[in-house]
Amino acid sequence: MRQGILVGALLVLCALVPVAAAAEPSEREAYVDHAEPICKTNVLANKRIFKGAKGEVKRDELKKASTHFSRAATAFAKTIRQLDPLPKPPTDAAKLSAWIGLLEDERDLIKKIGKALAAEKKGKAESYSVDLNRNSSKANNAVLSFGFDYCRIEPSRFG
8 A cells, every 4th residue: 555655646746747847948938038029129120111112112212122121131130139149058059050140141131132222123132032031931940949929030021
């Protein structure tokens, strides 16, 4: 009988250990909790920055549209500078460093789109836009397991 009680107590204890461990946020969840507000600020800024840009491109007001991309690149650079120093979980450090690199590529492509539009080279801007979409997918796939919302790149958010 004592052995049965001991085994029962051990089973209850084993059942509680995963619950206690799950109650504490993992390092990955802590990273997400710190990164998401930074990304949210950028997403909201980009919504304001890109307001009217699509219409300007359609009306061939390319120089005017270019300013939206230049401003967005500057805002995105600030976001990257805020994300990069966040403490990375050791098991995810390489993945997050690669992601930051892809975000830097994203920033560079946004700048290139702005420069191409300023030079009134719409075809070149469209080519960079295709590269930007491809890079966005790579960046999103690199951190898919993190469950980001605002740190997931969704061009559709910006009209």
